[in-house]
Amino acid sequence: xxxxxxxxxxxxxxxxxxxxxxxxxxxxxxxxxxxxxxxxxxxxxxxxxxxxxxxxxxxxxxxxxxxxxxxxxxxxxxxxxxxxxxxxxxxxxxxxxxxxxxxxxxxxxxxxxxxxxxxxxxxxxxxxxxxxxxxxxxxxxxxxxxxxxxxxxxxxxxxxxxxxxxxxxxxxxxxxxxxxxxxxxxxxxxxxxxxxxxxxxxxxxxxxxxxxxxxxxxxxxxxxxxxxxxxxxxxxxxxxxxxxxxxxxx
Amino acid sequence: xxxxxxxxxxxxxxxxxxxxxxxxxxxxxxxxxxxxxxxxxxxxxxxxxxxxxxxxxxxxxxxxxxxxxxxxxxxxxxxxxxxxxxxxxxxxxxxxxxxxxxxxxxxxxxxxxxxxxxxxxxxxxxxxxxxxxxxxxxxxxxxxxxxxxxxxxxxxxxxxxxxxxxxxxxxxxxxxxxxxxxxxxxxxxxxxxxx
Numbered sequence: 001x002x003x004x005x006x007x008x009x010x011x012x013x014x015x016x017x018x019x020x021x022x023x024x025x026x027x028x029x030x031x032x033x034x035x036x037x038x039x040x041x042x043x044x045x046x047x048x049x050x051x052x053x054x055x056x057x058x059x060x061x062x063x064x065x066x067x068x069x070x071x072x073x074x075x076x077x078x079x080x081x082x083x084x085x086x087x088x089x090x091x092x093x094x095x096x097x098x099x100x101x102x103x104x105x106x107x108x109x110x111x112x113x114x115x116x117x118x119x120x121x122x123x124x125x126x127x128x129x130x131x132x133x134x135x136x137x138x139x140x141x142x143x144x145x146x147x148x149x150x151x152x153x154x155x156x157x158x159x160x161x162x163x164x165x166x167x168x169x170x171x172x173x174x175x176x177x178x179x180x181x182x183x184x185x186x187x188x189x190x191x192x193x194x195x196x197x198x199x200x201x202x203x204x205x206x207x208x209x210x211x212x213x214x215x216x217x218x219x220x221x222x223x224x225x226x227x228x229x230x231x232x233x234x235x236x237x238x239x240x241x242x243x244x245x246x247x248x249x250x
Numbered sequence: 251x252x253x254x255x256x257x258x259x260x261x262x263x264x265x266x267x268x269x270x271x272x273x274x275x276x277x278x279x280x281x282x283x284x285x286x287x288x289x290x291x292x293x294x295x296x297x298x299x300x301x302x303x304x305x306x307x308x309x310x311x312x313x314x315x316x317x318x319x320x321x322x323x324x325x326x327x328x329x330x331x332x333x334x335x336x337x338x339x340x341x342x343x344x345x346x347x348x349x350x351x352x353x354x355x356x357x358x359x360x361x362x363x364x365x366x367x368x369x370x371x372x373x374x375x376x377x378x379x380x381x382x383x384x385x386x387x388x389x390x391x392x393x394x395x396x397x398x399x400x401x402x403x404x405x406x407x408x409x410x411x412x413x414x415x416x417x418x419x420x421x422x423x424x425x426x427x428x429x430x431x432x433x434x435x436x437x438x439x440x441x442x443x444x445x
Binding site for chain 2: 002004005025
């Protein structure tokens with residue numbers, strides 16, 4: 001045995017150095033792969049939210065906004081979920097790099113596979129309407145609502161014929177009282193309004209109206225739609241929602 | 251007395267997991283190579299390099315259960331050495347490292363380079379060795395290390411990738427850049443000598 005080898009062996013014996021047990025490394029590897037799987041799934045969920053928000057952009061608002069389509073596009077983009085997706089992709093990249101053979105793959109390959117995987121799963125989540133349900137659920141949480149207030153703000157523009165808010169009361173079949181997202185109260189004339197989808201106007205619901213402001217506090221609606229995204233794509237969805245107020249206008 | 255000269259690294263690792271005494275075989279097998287590697291990629295004197303090497307073997311011993319048999323043991327132990335040297339650098343808070351290498355080792359290294367550097371063939375051998383040595387000293391550590399692993403240790407691109415934890419493509423880029431940098435440096439010194 002060489003002098004140096006003897007020195008090393010003595011140090012191991014004197015300092016009573018032990019081998020780290022195999023389970024320790026196994027646990028570490030399991031943790032890395034589990035966190036990777038969670039990150040991919042969360043990334044896919046974030047992608048599904050991006051798809052959901054893009055698929056439900058309020059295009060009807062665009063011609064009514066005073067500054068044209070460009071500011072509208074900037075406001076309509078799903079920044080929050082896009083940022084979450086990017087963060088998760090970065091996490092997936094570094095997590096994968098920490099797997100045993102992760103270093104063998106370049107950033108392009110890891111990110112490419114990660115993004116494609118998230119897109120495929122994300123489209124799956126979106127098509128099962130999980131992103132829509134998640135949007136409703138998340139909007140019940142004040143911090144999330146505050147972060148995603150752009151859409152609400154866009155719909156409080158009565159001078160441009162856009163009004164969004166909560167139905168406070170329904171009077172007969174032609175009038176309702178609405179509290180807009182800016183907490184102002186409005187008497188809304190619905191006698192000329194088309195309901196999309198029909199049969200859905202409940203007290204407490206959030207709705208968006210396209211119409212005309214008569215004067216402060218009075219609005220005449222041409223179109224009444226649920227504010228919740230993904231709810232105005234056909235009568236069958238409206239019927240799914242439940243209560244029929246006998247307001248079929250079409 | 252244990253005879254381990256005919257055992258492969260993988261066999262020795264298995265034996266060490268059952269009987270610690272076999273670890274001495276691995277130490278003996280790698281101590282010279284790794285000491286040379288540490289001296290090459292660092293500015294440590296021999297005594298510090300030996301301290302680092304001792305830490306390398308302790309780390310290898312502690313982490314032996316993490317050795318992945320898909321990887322060659324050699325790549326694994328070089329990787330641990332590379333990481334331990336970096337840890338020492340960080341401890342000493344050296345941001346950039348300049349190495350001091352004895353002239354004979356420059357000669358060894360330079361003698362391996364002419365096959366890949368046509369320019370070196372054209373130069374007087376002694377001047378070339380001196381210039382290649384100088385150019386090597388001026389190279390950033392990451393380039394010097396890949397050249398050392400490729401031409402002194404005769405490691406394949408895949409093995410270098412396993413040691414440095416980089417994709418093979420990145421290793422290839424690093425080696426090409428390192429060669430280009432040496433070539434540029436030699437061209438400049440050649441022009442200066444001609445003037």
